[in-house]
Amino acid sequence: MEFELTEEQKLIQDTARSFAEKELKPKAAEIDEKEEFPAEQVKALFDLGMMGMLVPEEYGGAGAGPVAYALALTEIARGCASTAVTMAVQNMVAEAVYRFGNEEQRRKYLPPLVSGDLGPGAFALTEPGAGSDARGIRTTAVKNGNRYVLNGTKVFITNAGYSKLVVVMAVTKKDPKEISSFIVEPSFPGFRVGKKEEKMGIRGSNTVELVFEDMEVPAENLLSKEGDGFKIAMTALDGGRIGIGCQAVGIATAALEAAVQYAKERQQFGQPIANFQAIQWMLADSAVEIEAARLLTLRAAYLKEKGVRFTKEASMAKLFASEMAYRVCHRAVQIHGGYGYVSEYPVERHLRDVKVTTIYEGTSEIQRLVIARNLLRE
Numbered sequence: 001m002e003f004e005l006t007e008e009q010k011l012i013q014d015t016a017r018s019f020a021e022k023e024l025k026p027k028a029a030e031i032d033e034k035e036e037f038p039a040e041q042v043k044a045l046f047d048l049g050m051m052g053m054l055v056p057e058e059y060g061g062a063g064a065g066p067v068a069y070a071l072a073l074t075e076i077a078r079g080c081a082s083t084a085v086t087m088a089v090q091n092m093v094a095e096a097v098y099r100f101g102n103e104e105q106r107r108k109y110l111p112p113l114v115s116g117d118l119g120p121g122a123f124a125l126t127e128p129g130a131g132s133d134a135r136g137i138r139t140t141a142v143k144n145g146n147r148y149v150l151n152g153t154k155v156f157i158t159n160a161g162y163s164k165l166v167v168v169m170a171v172t173k174k175d176p177k178e179i180s181s182f183i184v185e186p187s188f189p190g191f192r193v194g195k196k197e198e199k200m201g202i203r204g205s206n207t208v209e210l211v212f213e214d215m216e217v218p219a220e221n222l223l224s225k226e227g228d229g230f231k232i233a234m235t236a237l238d239g240g241r242i243g244i245g246c247q248a249v250g251i252a253t254a255a256l257e258a259a260v261q262y263a264k265e266r267q268q269f270g271q272p273i274a275n276f277q278a279i280q281w282m283l284a285d286s287a288v289e290i291e292a293a294r295l296l297t298l299r300a301a302y303l304k305e306k307g308v309r310f311t312k313e314a315s316m317a318k319l320f321a322s323e324m325a326y327r328v329c330h331r332a333v334q335i336h337g338g339y340g341y342v343s344e345y346p347v348e349r350h351l352r353d354v355k356v357t358t359i360y361e362g363t364s365e366i367q368r369l370v371i372a373r374n375l376l377r378e
């Protein structure tokens with residue numbers, strides 16, 4: 001068993017950490033307050049090669065692998081959660097196009113997607129009536145000559161207001177139901193960005209509704225083949241869930257760092273509150289839980305890198321990391337007392353940002369279902 005990172009992985013982690021410290025952390029509060037999409041920071045991530053980390057170099061990516069990607073994303077989330085989710089969805093979309101695209105689609109879409117000309121990419125599965133029940137989607141795609149005509153509405157789509165490439169899941173056959181995936185460009189007739197969500201946390205990230213009204217998609221933009229769409233979505237989410245685990249670990253780390261610093265500075269009863277055992281226990285529990293979650297996410301990433309099945313481990317990492325991060329952020333607010341409740345300190349933002357990690361890409365309840373289903377099958 002080997003816990004050491006490779007030189008390349010360490011370099012990527014260091015690069016992401018220093019970028020997050022210098023360019024993300026100082027601006028995260030303002031991005032949150034203004035609900036401002038972090039365009040400048042996202043462009044810098046493209047320039048750093050962090051937006052195609054799971055795409056091979058021959059298509060313009062970094063080919064860094066799932067472990068290096070997990071390390072980088074964790075550091076980015078430690079600096080700014082809004083930027084991290086933007087990065088996570090872009091990498092997930094780029095990987096899906098690489099994995100399921102044919103050679104022509106790869107050559108056409110991947111280089112501009114990972115360089116930023118088309119990105120950040122978006123992934124459109126969720127609908128008003130289909131969240132946890134992803135198979136319940138109703139958007140239809142009807143073949144008409146050399147085009148598919150799509151009708152339907154997607155909700156909560158990250159990046160889609162800024163994206164020039166959206167992977168869209170739609171129903172191509174009703175009985176038995178078949179779902180297919182398409183590469184969609186916003187310039188296609190019938191594509192419309194609808195309502196933008198105002199969110200509790202990750203407020204700088206872009207979350208919008210998408211409306212397709214007789215949207216015409218060239219037949220050559222079908223990913224893989226008809227009926228493969230659900231498999232494509234679930235494969236993408238398996239990898240994506242490791243990414244959510246990383247986001248949670250990154251945000252929790254930032255919250256713990258803030259709590260440690262505050263505990264040493266804040267004086268009550270004539271001494272730093274860090275002297276009180278009640279505070280020390282909260283700090284210690286948080287540190288232990290963060291390390292446990294970090295190892296779970298890295299283990300899932302390692303299994304993915306080895307090319308073995310990692311569905312259960314990705315769900316375990318996502319479930320544990322997101323729930324522990326919520327606890328850690330909650331304690332960090334508690335340690336700050338009244339100052340934890342106001343925006344002058346970062347921990348109330350961390351608590352708001354982290355909540356969504358227990359919800360998107362499958363709620364905690366759905367992760368438990370996935371884990372149990374795999375246990376019972378084994």
Ligand SMILES: Cc1cc2nc3c(=O)[nH]c(=O)nc-3n(C[C@H](O)[C@H](O)[C@H](O)COP(=O)(O)OP(=O)(O)OC[C@H]3O[C@@H](n4cnc5c(N)ncnc54)[C@H](O)[C@@H]3O)c2cc1C
Nearest residue numbers: 123124125126131132156157158207359360361362363365
């Ligand atoms: C900020 C944000 C960004 C997002 N980005 C994207 C994106 O880019 N692309 C995309 O496609 N989607 C995206 N989503 C959607 C997200 O994945 C869904 O919100 C999530 O999967 C839950 O679906 P839902 O909101 O419809 O909740 P529901 O499915 O309605 O769930 C409501 C409650 O019921 C529980 N529940 C449901 N079914 C079961 C069951 N079988 N057993 C036990 N409990 C159950 C859930 O756990 C939850 O507690 C995003 C969401 C948010 C908030």
